[in-house]
Amino acid sequence: MIIVSYDISDNKMRNHFSKMLKGNGAIRLQYSVYEVRNTKRTIDNLVAKIEAYSKHFTADDSIVIFDVDSDKLTKYGNAIHRDQPVVYF
Secondary structure, eight states: OEEEEEEOOOHHHHHHHHHHHHHTTOEEEETTEEEEOOOHHHHHHHHHHHHHHHTTOOTTOEEEEEEOOGGGOOOOGGGGGGGSOOOOO
């Protein structure tokens, strides 16, 4: 699992980047923080896409990718509800 955090100054690029993350299975934890739980191959493909975005950044933009062991991750507040299954009747 990886956590992707970003700070992109250009609105258009930031919106496009956010949509790209969501389209690749990322789940928004906070405004500019996403969680990606997927196979290594899918995560590797996503990292390659992120690297392609980084070539268009200004000096003010940044992305940080954290490789996280999901068994050691602790969530509090609203974030704990995202991991619970949803039941529909």
